Amino acid sequence: MRYNYVMNLLTNITQIRGVGPATATKLADAGIHTVGDIVYFLPRKHEDFTAVSSITDLHPGKVTIEARCESVNTRLVRRGLRITTAVLADKSGKLNAVWFNQPYRAQQLAKGDKFYFSGQFEYSHGRYQLTNPSTEHSTNTPKQSQRLVPVYRAIRGLKSQLVRKILTELKPFISMLPETLPSQLVAQEKLMNRSEALLALHFPNTPEDITRGRERLAFEELFSLILASQLNRQDNAKLQGYSIPFKQPIVASFVKRLPFTLTDDQRRAAWEIIQDFAASIPMNRLLQGDVGSGKTVVASLAACQAASAGYQTALMAPTEILARQHANTLAALLEPCGVSVGLLTGSVTGIARQKVLDAIARGGVDVVVGTHALIQDTVQFAQLGFVIIDEQHRFGVAQRQKLLDKSGGHMPHLLAMTATPIPRSLALTVYGELDVSIIRQQPKGRQPIITDIITPTARPGLYQHIADELNQGGQAYVICNLIDDNPENDIKSVESTQRVLKQSTLGRYRIGCLHGKMKTANKEQIMQDFADHKYDILVSTTVVEVGVDIPNANIIMIEDAEHFGLAQLHQLRGRVGRGIRQSYCYLMLSSHNPPSQRLREISTSNDGFYLAEIDLKLRGPGEIYGKAQHGALNLRVANLADTTTIARAQKSVKNFISNGESLDDYPELAENVRYNQRRTILN
Numbered sequence: 195m196r197y198n199y200v201m202n203l204l205t206n207i208t209q210i211r212g213v214g215p216a217t218a219t220k221l222a223d224a225g226i227h228t229v230g231d232i233v234y235f236l237p238r239k240h241e242d243f244t245a246v247s248s249i250t251d252l253h254p255g256k257v258t259i260e261a262r263c264e265s266v267n268t269r270l271v272r273r274g275l276r277i278t279t280a281v282l283a284d285k286s287g288k289l290n291a292v293w294f295n296q297p298y299r300a301q302q303l304a305k306g307d308k309f310y311f312s313g314q315f316e317y318s319h320g321r322y323q324l325t326n327p328s329t330e331h332s333t334n335t336p337k338q339s340q341r342l343v344p345v346y347r348a349i350r351g352l353k354s355q356l357v358r359k360i361l362t363e364l365k366p367f368i369s370m371l372p373e374t375l376p377s378q379l380v381a382q383e384k385l386m387n388r389s390e391a392l393l394a395l396h397f398p399n400t401p402e403d404i405t406r407g408r409e410r411l412a413f414e415e416l417f418s419l420i421l422a423s424q425l426n427r428q429d430n431a432k433l434q435g436y437s438i439p440f441k442q443p444i445v446a447s448f449v450k451r452l453p454f455t456l457t458d459d460q461r462r463a464a465w466e467i468i469q470d471f472a473a474s475i476p477m478n479r480l481l482q483g484d485v486g487s488g489k490t491v492v493a494s495l496a497a498c499q500a501a502s503a504g505y506q507t508a509l510m511a512p513t514e515i516l517a518r519q520h521a522n523t524l525a526a527l528l529e530p531c532g533v534s535v536g537l538l539t540g541s542v543t544g545i546a547r548q549k550v551l552d553a554i555a556r557g558g559v560d561v562v563v564g565t566h567a568l569i570q571d572t573v574q575f576a577q578l579g580f581v582i583i584d585e586q587h588r589f590g591v592a593q594r595q596k597l598l599d600k601s602g603g604h605m606p607h608l609l610a611m612t613a614t615p616i617p618r619s620l621a622l623t624v625y626g627e628l629d630v631s632i633i634r635q636q637p638k639g640r641q642p643i644i645t646d647i648i649t650p651t652a653r654p655g656l657y658q659h660i661a662d663e664l665n666q667g668g669q670a671y672v673i674c675n676l677i678d679d680n681p682e683n684d685i686k687s688v689e690s691t692q693r694v695l696k697q698s699t700l701g702r703y704r705i706g707c708l709h710g711k712m713k714t715a716n717k718e719q720i721m722q723d724f725a726d727h728k729y730d731i732l733v734s735t736t737v738v739e740v741g742v743d744i745p746n747a748n749i750i751m752i753e754d755a756e757h758f759g760l761a762q763l764h765q766l767r768g769r770v771g772r773g774i775r776q777s778y779c780y781l782m783l784s785s786h787n788p789p790s791q792r793l794r795e796i797s798t799s800n801d802g803f804y805l806a807e808i809d810l811k812l813r814g815p816g817e818i819y820g821k822a823q824h825g826a827l828n829l830r831v832a833n834l835a836d837t838t839t840i841a842r843a844q845k846s847v848k849n850f851i852s853n854g855e856s857l858d859d860y861p862e863l864a865e866n867v868r869y870n871q872r873r874t875i876l877n
């Protein structure tokens with residue numbers, strides 16, 4: 195109780211009894227600086243010690259025993275594989291335990307203490323064993339009361355029981371934490387209070403505690419996420435936009451010049467944009483469609499409309515190569531209609547740059563294509579009315595402010611284009627402020643990409659097939675997880691793969707290398723050389739993931755495919771299948787284990803929207819669209835596959851807004867919502 199009047203969530207972690215400078219440093223390394231950070235450091239899972247068996251009673255399956263370690267040793271079996279074996283004993287008998295690549299187990303167990311071991315009891319190589327069990331010091335687990343033990347994400351150099359000790363110390367503080375949500379809402383939705391929920395997860399008594407605690411915290415996360423996006427939507431509606439009238443003849447003449455007919459989905463998307471244009475509220479729309487579904491054509495049609503009303507369009511691409519590609523595509527589509535296209539990237543310099551800048555400022559260029567630098571630096575537009583952002587889902591508040599400044603207090607219409615499909619639940623929550631147009635069908639006559647899962651033994655045969663394709667003038671990507679070799683594991687790197695290929699039957703082809711540590715100019719040069727067919731094979735990390743268009747490349751071979759996410763694999767596959775050649779995607783397995791469901795799904799479907807939904811279901815809560823993929827999305831508990839809770843939160847947000855509630859009355863909720871409002875989510 196001594197903390198109640200001195201401590202709050204922002205109090206430094208060192209103020210907690212038992213946390214000295216050394217511990218604080220280790221916690222800080224894991225991103226835990228304040229009392230709030232540790233209170234919200236939620237368990238990854240809970241270990242159930244309610245059913246401890248004795249060794250002689252074990253049946254194959256997931257088991258927990260309480261035992262002492264009699265002997266333990268670790269050996270290096272081959273590079274990247276260390277095996278630790280131990281003999282465990284309780285009163286009833288003995289049992290072998292095996293860990294793969296967890297050499298620290300030896301030290302941990304050597305002291306003869308008693309532990310709980312939880313793991314898979316199975317028959318392997320002619321004997322029964324306990325495989326990769328987790329361990330829990332049995333003296334730290336209170337015998338009767340608490341047998342559901344929270345397991346926290348490992349913190350380097352800290353024992354997990356120390357985290358539990360700190361939290362136990364904070365227990366009185368946690369139970370005093372005020373409610374963040376409107377109390378009426380908590381009652382209506384029959385949720386646990388905030389403090390109840392936190393206590394339920396850190397100190398559960400029953401499995402139901404855990405479920406209810408998670409439910410409450412997940413609800414709150416979704417509620418603030420949805421509220422943030424709805425507030426952004428309201429803010430957008432207050433901005434002054436440009437009304438661009440629908441001019442049927444302009445659209446007709448653009449469509450007439452196309453060498454193909456638009457698909458129904460393209461038509462619908464174009465119509466949705468044209469309608470948004472006509473309103474005085476600025477458009478804020480996301481255009482989704484797999485690679486090659488024809489988004490650029492739709493965006494060009496819209497740019498044509500904008501130009502006809504005297505407004506300029508800016509298209510921003512993630513890289514210079516893509517900007518150049520877009521500039522060429524747009525020029526071919528738009529210049530016949532009398533709409534001029536200019537390119538402005540970092541490599542346009544000197545007098546040429548000045549000329550482009552002048553033209554943009556005078557209104558002499560209708561459509562300007564560049565990288566994100568277009569809105570960042572000093573480019574002055576005569577009348578910027580339409581902004582297209584390629585391969586980025588959402589524009590942050592800061593970027594939008596820049597746009598406002600550039601167009602004299604008016605907000606240009608925004609269209610974000612992406613080939614990464616967003617599942618419906620994400621569109622409703624994270625991207626709720628955006629309107630969404632979807633191009634789901636591919637233009638007629640596209641050959642589907644053939645996708646196969648390849649086991650290690652089939653590698654030589656595959657190389658032969660690749661050689662045949664290269665001989666016929668095709669090109670291949672080979673994708674690896676790593677740039678350099680890592681002695682800790684067997685995962686293939688760009689470095690080692692290039693070496694291996696050079697010594698294989700593919701060694702006589704021209705092999706290029708690409709990865710994220712190279713300088714930008716260097717990377718772009720290599721991509722350009724591959725596009726110009728100066729290489730037959732390009733060994734690369736996922737840096738080729740973003741929309742590069744090299745129609746002649748028809749093979750993509752993905753090493754250690756099980757280490758990539760589903761969305762990522764689909765994006766990578768989209769690098770091929772863009773030309774007239776039959777294209778292939780090969781998913782290489784690193785072991786003889788059966789392929790994961792992820793790989794089986796992608797090998798049987800070419801539909802990015804279907805795969806995005808599956809991806810969401812296959813991932814666990816929290817890891818969905820996490821930091822690596824989608825910017826800082828602050829989800830600790832909520833599961834974006836949980837459509838029921840999303841619907842509940844959505845309804846509650848609607849009520850909150852329509853009841854005229856103000857965030858000013860909920861300061862802590864407000865802080866969280868504002869954080870979510872400011873997020874910029876990069877693709």
Ligand code: ADP
Nearest residue numbers: 454455456457484485486487488489490491637
């Ligand atoms: P995305 O930007 O969605 O990847 P693009 O707009 O670049 O797709 O279109 C990919 C290719 O398909 C381009 O060569 C384009 O000319 C062509 N294309 C677009 N729409 C159609 C259509 N309806 N029918 C046939 N080809 C099309």
Ligand code: MG
Nearest residue numbers: 486489490741
């Ligand atoms: Mg594209």
